[in-house]
Amino acid sequence: MTDLENQNTSQPNSKNAPLCASLSENIKTLKNTLGNSNDIILRELLIGKLRKQRIAIIHIDGLANETILNDSILESLTLHLTENPKIMSNEMNQYLKDYCLTVSDVKDIVDFTALYNALLNGDTIILFDGLTKGIAASTKSAKDRAISEPTTESVIRGPQEAFTETLRTNTALIRRKIKSPNLWIKSRVIGQETQTDIAIMYINGIANDKIVQEVLDRLDRIEIDGILESNYIEEMIRDSKFSIFPTVYNSERPDVIAGELLEGRIAILVDGTPFVLIVPALFISFLQTAEDYYHNAIISSFIRLIRFFGISLSLVAPSLYVAITTFHQEMLPTPLLISIYSQREGVPFPAFVEALIMEIAFEILREAGIRMPRMIGPAVSIVGTLIVGQAAVEAGIVSAVMVIIVALTAICSFLFPAYGLSNAVRVLRFPLMILSGMFGLVGLMVGIMLIILHLCSLRSFGVPYMSPFAPLIVKDQKDTLILLPRNLLLTRPRLISQKNNVRGKKHLGNTKRNVH
Incomplete structure (x- = not known):
């Protein structure tokens, strides 16, 4: 067996292996797996007065926020551990989480899979010599494109804001529209190499539970090396893969997505693209604009x-x-x-x-x-x-x-x-x-x-796809070829949301549903 084959067979094991007690071995494994990339910033420190504890602080340049790293991690470590010199080595992990680190999200890591996922998402990793457990502190950089006007769905009257390429910015834009505790988010990570974050948003009590589960099942069945745009997801979850007609709707407008969620549909947000997917999609949805509802x-x-x-x-x-x-x-x-x-x-x-x-x-x-x-x-x-x-x-x-x-x-x-x-x-x-x-x-x-x-x-x-024309649903014709006044749009599409169909009616989640 050649050296290249040995390297290929040992690489997956190093990714899934647990952390070892030797800090030097952990650092060596990390450097070998990441190819000694020069954007990996690693600093080793000796902290404590009486018992010198060797630790390593690791982050990726450009992904981690340097201000949070310096103020909430490095400064806190040196200050607290100098004032409390009697901390035992085996207590160091818990002490840092409870008293030192002032970042919002801190979690334990016990294997290299969790370490790489956290590191490549912008977190800062803290490893200890003599411990088989490390810490991932949230230091994600907030650099992203500013919220701007929509470029593909412009309107004369209506909100002038569009999604960006940052997932959390997009979910926040939708939550600003729908301030309801029933707006739930399910997360997935898809792409063996890209590890792209996916968010599934729906309103509990309005969305059809079977459709929500079907969306999650189709996403879980995706096996691909990378997701670079939401069309990757669209092509893999759509029903008729050889039809030229789109069966998954997409939009870059938060108000459009909020309106679709209120009708009982499910939104799929992909990190790295401003276009959000909506399912299920009907033919009539592709012929309607956001401005129709603002006049x-x-x-x-x-x-x-x-x-x-x-x-x-x-x-x-x-x-x-x-x-x-x-x-x-x-x-x-x-x-x-x-x-x-x-x-x-x-x-x-x-x-x-x-x-x-x-x-x-x-x-x-x-x-x-x-x-x-x-x-x-x-x-x-x-x-x-x-x-x-x-x-x-x-x-x-x-x-x-x-x-x-x-x-x-x-x-x-x-x-x-x-x-x-x-x-x-x-x-x-x-x-x-x-x-x-x-x-x-x-x-x-x-x-x-x-x-x-x-x-x-x-x-x-x-x-x-052609509902409410085929099958013909007379009650749903109020928002198809013509649009009735707002006070007459009292019900949601019957085939989309099969519970809590009356707009404005209070719902109790899964405990109460309409029977058709």
């Missing part, structure tokens, strides 16, 4: 209807143009038909190829605008839409009507409140154009029916 119900309902119409148009507009101009010219008024065909007189491509070229060109320009630096992105979009489009029309490659159709489709595609659903529609636009180019309106209707059937077959954590 008059009549105005919000009108805006919703306009949004739904525009979103539908973004899916079928190119296909409808291809089907009508290719197979169903009789549907158009004669003056309009003459105008369209006079513009297409010099175009060498059929309507389907023309639409396909323009849609692909638009998708390329859209991706280029997103990936380019912010100062250049808008310029790329303007150049692409104005100059390239106008030049294509003048060159006779595409017709002016086709440019109008693609421009209308592009504008309507920006009405999507959720980017995940927008991506699904972008993909489906091309199969619908193919069906329309081959079979006309019949192909278009077949394609739409297949999409609807697929949507009706989806579930999100056991809840039908």
